[in-house]
Amino acid sequence: MSELPLQLGELPLQLGIVVGYLLLALVIGLVAYRVSTNVAEDYYLANRSIGTLVLLFTTFATLLSAFTFFGGPNLAYAQGPEWILVMGVMDGVLFAILWYLIGYKQWLIGQQEGYVTLSEMLGDRFGSTRLRGLVAGISLFWLFPYVMLQQMGAGEAITGLTRGAVPYWAGAALITAFMILYVVIAGMRGVAWTDTIQGLFMLSVIWIAVAWVLSAVGGATEATAALQSTNPEFLSLGSSFYTPAYIISTAVVIAFGVTMFPQINQRFFVAGSDRVLKRSFVLWPVLVLLLFVPAFLLGTWAAGLGITVPEGSNVLPVLLAEYTPVWFAALVIAGALAAMMSSSDSMLLSGSSYFIRDLYRPFIDPTLGETREAWLARIGVAVFATATFVASLSRPGTLIEVGNTAFGGFAQLTLPVMVALYWRGTTRNGMLAGIAGSQLLYLTHVFIPPVTVDLAGRTIPLFARSYGGWDVALAGMALGALLTVGVSLLTTPADEEDDSRLIVGAD
Numbered sequence: 001m002s003e004l005p006l007q008l009g010e011l012p013l014q015l016g017i018v019v020g021y022l023l024l025a026l027v028i029g030l031v032a033y034r035v036s037t038n039v040a041e042d043y044y045l046a047n048r049s050i051g052t053l054v055l056l057f058t059t060f061a062t063l064l065s066a067f068t069f070f071g072g073p074n075l076a077y078a079q080g081p082e083w084i085l086v087m088g089v090m091d092g093v094l095f096a097i098l099w100y101l102i103g104y105k106q107w108l109i110g111q112q113e114g115y116v117t118l119s120e121m122l123g124d125r126f127g128s129t130r131l132r133g134l135v136a137g138i139s140l141f142w143l144f145p146y147v148m149l150q151q152m153g154a155g156e157a158i159t160g161l162t163r164g165a166v167p168y169w170a171g172a173a174l175i176t177a178f179m180i181l182y183v184v185i186a187g188m189r190g191v192a193w194t195d196t197i198q199g200l201f202m203l204s205v206i207w208i209a210v211a212w213v214l215s216a217v218g219g220a221t222e223a224t225a226a227l228q229s230t231n232p233e234f235l236s237l238g239s240s241f242y243t244p245a246y247i248i249s250t251a252v253v254i255a256f257g258v259t260m261f262p263q264i265n266q267r268f269f270v271a272g273s274d275r276v277l278k279r280s281f282v283l284w285p286v287l288v289l290l291l292f293v294p295a296f297l298l299g300t301w302a303a304g305l306g307i308t309v310p311e312g313s314n315v316l317p318v319l320l321a322e323y324t325p326v327w328f329a330a331l332v333i334a335g336a337l338a339a340m341m342s343s344s345d346s347m348l349l350s351g352s353s354y355f356i357r358d359l360y361r362p363f364i365d366p367t368l369g370e371t372r373e374a375w376l377a378r379i380g381v382a383v384f385a386t387a388t389f390v391a392s393l394s395r396p397g398t399l400i401e402v403g404n405t406a407f408g409g410f411a412q413l414t415l416p417v418m419v420a421l422y423w424r425g426t427t428r429n430g431m432l433a434g435i436a437g438s439q440l441l442y443l444t445h446v447f448i449p450p451v452t453v454d455l456a457g458r459t460i461p462l463f464a465r466s467y468g469g470w471d472v473a474l475a476g477m478a479l480g481a482l483l484t485v486g487v488s489l490l491t492t493p494a495d496e497e498d499d500s501r502l503i504v505g506a507d
Helices: 010-034 038-048 052-063 067-081 083-113 118-125 129-161 168-217 221-231 244-260 264-270 274-304 315-323 327-361 370-392 399-422 426-449 472-490
Strands: 451-455 458-462
Touching: 010 038, 010 168, 010 274, 010 451, 038 118, 038 129, 052 168, 052 264, 052 274, 052 370, 067 129, 067 274, 067 315, 067 370, 083 118, 083 244, 083 274, 083 327, 118 129, 118 221, 118 264, 118 327, 129 168, 129 264, 129 327, 129 399, 168 274, 168 315, 168 327, 168 472, 244 264, 244 370, 244 399, 244 472, 264 327, 274 315, 274 426, 315 327, 370 451, 399 458, 426 472, 451 472
Parallel strands: none
Antiparallel strands: 451 458
């Protein structure tokens, strides 16, 4: 099927729905601002007072970005529905386990020591501003492409919805302007409140979208029969693309990477009680499946229904434009933009806290006060968002490519952090070696073009992103863990190190 031209009056209706939704989010931000205090901890963490429903949905909405809402259906459209297995099942369970192992321990430490960022916690434990700056710098480096991914997704979504009437750059600019305005005003409290509404909204519209599309094509049986006739390989498990190595390595890298995302990791500090935290990670896998299954099935069915996706567009807006009314397609895209804004606002807030609290304060102005820090954080949000928007105009790769690269970079931090949380023998030098070594290995494979060498009559790849289908990020993670433990065993703690900082409860 080819794209149909916009009918008279459709464009104002579409844009009115999208902009109206963004304005609603802005109003919620203004309400949150009125009940907030102008101190850094309230701006970053809402005074550590978040309840179960809000914590669950703010984490949910923060993770469900353009990578999930558009990248996932696009991959299902091109390669089949096994992406549900990668993201819906494996990552839903893996991240819940890591939330318990790392997130619960961090929450206990945060309650005891008052930490706001992961970098602050590690720098304090190991008595090292250098380690603190390294973790913050790495986090900001990998956060940059992921914020950019949200702006790319927004630009593509609005272009697809309006069938090209609104150009890519304008859609990306719209979401960026609202992100800046909203985060500057709202802080964590407003972000969390809006995330809860956005999460519920996303779940509702995606299931309604499934029902509407299936009703239009004659039901799930007809949609699956159409897929059988056009893409029968999609109905069997596994393919040359979805190999066991790809599925396992992708699921592991994404789950471990998510755990170190600044916007997720900071949420380990915000729960109002331990019961809030425990309920949240128990319910997490169920919530993930409720969104991923319908979104990825829509992408899969679109392949059998003959949907043609123009280059640079996403399958979901095109499918909905074909089978649902204009107003509903716009509503679903508003939900997708909600997913992107929920991720981006949290990323900008966390990125700003890492920059101001872990780079600016220790290295430039150690006497920085709480109120001034909160205002500088707002300036940081605007600068960071503008820089990522400019970079997004070059569209460096697909949503999946950009997302996977960032996941792999963050995943390199997870095992050294876990070692530090649970092994008192970890030393500063071990942490520096583990974090720097794994990042160096991963960075060389990301930025150096792949080459091949002939060895004993065999062609051996070098600097490839995967070897035998296994993501090189896994090798970096293993190296990071080995270096952290090995160097710690060979070195003695510095006088400034204080392992009691990470001792809590039964420890």
